[in-house]
Amino acid sequence: xxxxxxxxxxxxxxxxxxxxxxxxxxxxxxxxxxxxxxxxxxxxxxxxxxxxxxxxxxxxxxxxxxxxxxxxxxxxxxxxxxxxxxxxxxxxxxxxxxxxxxxxxxxxxxxxxxxxxxxxxxxx
Amino acid sequence: xxxxxxxxxxxxxxxxxxxxxxxxxxxxxxxxxxxxxxxxxxxxxxxxxxxxxxxxxxxxxxxxxxxxxxxxxxxxxxxxxxxxxxxxxxxxxxxxxxxxxxxxxxxxxxxxxxxxxxxxxxxxxxxxxxxxxxxxxxxxxxxxxxxxxxxxxxxxxxxxxxxxxxxxxxxxxxxxxxxxxxxxxxxxxxxxxxxxxxxxxxxxxxxxxxxxxxxxxxxxxxxxxxxxxxxxxxxxxxxxxxxxxxxxxxxxxxxxxxx
Numbered sequence: 001x002x003x004x005x006x007x008x009x010x011x012x013x014x015x016x017x018x019x020x021x022x023x024x025x026x027x028x029x030x031x032x033x034x035x036x037x038x039x040x041x042x043x044x045x046x047x048x049x050x051x052x053x054x055x056x057x058x059x060x061x062x063x064x065x066x067x068x069x070x071x072x073x074x075x076x077x078x079x080x081x082x083x084x085x086x087x088x089x090x091x092x093x094x095x096x097x098x099x100x101x102x103x104x105x106x107x108x109x110x111x112x113x114x115x116x117x118x119x120x121x122x123x124x
Numbered sequence: 125x126x127x128x129x130x131x132x133x134x135x136x137x138x139x140x141x142x143x144x145x146x147x148x149x150x151x152x153x154x155x156x157x158x159x160x161x162x163x164x165x166x167x168x169x170x171x172x173x174x175x176x177x178x179x180x181x182x183x184x185x186x187x188x189x190x191x192x193x194x195x196x197x198x199x200x201x202x203x204x205x206x207x208x209x210x211x212x213x214x215x216x217x218x219x220x221x222x223x224x225x226x227x228x229x230x231x232x233x234x235x236x237x238x239x240x241x242x243x244x245x246x247x248x249x250x251x252x253x254x255x256x257x258x259x260x261x262x263x264x265x266x267x268x269x270x271x272x273x274x275x276x277x278x279x280x281x282x283x284x285x286x287x288x289x290x291x292x293x294x295x296x297x298x299x300x301x302x303x304x305x306x307x308x309x310x311x312x313x314x315x316x317x318x319x320x321x322x323x324x325x326x327x328x329x330x331x332x333x334x335x336x337x338x339x340x341x342x343x344x345x346x347x348x349x350x351x352x353x354x355x356x357x358x359x360x361x362x363x364x365x366x367x368x369x370x371x372x373x374x375x376x377x378x379x380x381x382x383x
Contacts, residue, residue, distance in 0.1 A: 019180070031336055031337065031340070068332055068333070075335055080318075082319075083318065085311070093194075105198050
């Protein structure tokens with residue numbers, strides 16, 4: 001059990017809390033700006049027809065304080081949190097536990113997680 | 125006003141999810157498809173973001189407490205993440221009607237297992253209090269990997285966390301104490317959902333206008349639900365929800381069959 005590395009878990013918990021806080025802040029500010037700009041006149045068709053851009057467009061939109069891209073960046077931040085959890089596991093197994101088997105297993109998990117991005121490119 | 129309704133939907137889903145030990149998706153997806161008439165593929169993407177939000181919130185507390193078994197979690201995630209990618213890719217090729225029918229079957233199973241759990245809960249509570257939480261031997265690892273992969277496919281396909289399959293597989297099949305199985309499942313759920321959600325994101329099936337108010341609602345609702353959970357008995361709510369889930373399952377089946 002991972003009870004033996006409580007201090008590392010505390011660091012991981014704090015990192016996750018910061019990521020979650022940042023994501024919530026981006027989502028909330030994006031939503032607030034959206035309601036300020038667009039008002040409350042959103043129809044059901046707005047909800048179902050909206051398509052948003054990729055990662056580069058989102059990052060570029062941040063500087064312009066585009067409300068939808070701020071919200072998208074908040075979502076990406078939340079998506080990023082579990083990746084950090086796996087990186088943290090690799091660090092714990094490599095540095096604290098010195099357990100190479102689980103380092104490889106965790107690296108495999110991280111690789112499969114990233115494969116989600118690649119598979120989409122392959123399938124078009 | 126629609127955004128406010130979406131936030132309230134997430135709030136209720138997150139709160140009930142935390143009270144009953146269900147993922148928020150079980151409520152979010154039927155509400156978005158039946159009441160808001162959104163395509164089920166978009167509802168699934170929204171649900172995945174809600175699952176990640178809830179799981180991250182829970183992980184902040186649980187990682188610090190060190191209740192989850194990190195080794196077991198990573199081992200099973202090998203199967204779950206493969207299943208999640210496969211499920212998310214498959215979801216792009218399956219019709220909305222078929223997804224509704226699959227979701228209906230999942231809800232029916234959810235309702236049945238909740239009924240079963242209610243009946244057996246007092247006996248299990250007594251057993252769990254006597255279990256050793258510090259040392260246990262893992263049994264049937266291939267079986268656990270199989271069910272974890274299945275949970276991953278369901279997560280990618282239907283936008284759920286998959287805890288409904290992972291927890292019984294770890295507890296009943298692999299001999300993991302229930303509290304550790306639940307905490308490990310929570311650790312895994314976010315990783316699985318993020319894997320599926322990355323495929324959904326790149327396919328343009330995650331709509332921020334819907335996802336953000338629902339995810340914020342789920343996040344706040346899950347915090348409120350966890351707080352309420354320690355103060356009230358959820359036995360009666362669980363009994364009511366057995367029938368609510370069965371009813372929603374019929375509604376989703378009707379949508380799938382075009383009634």
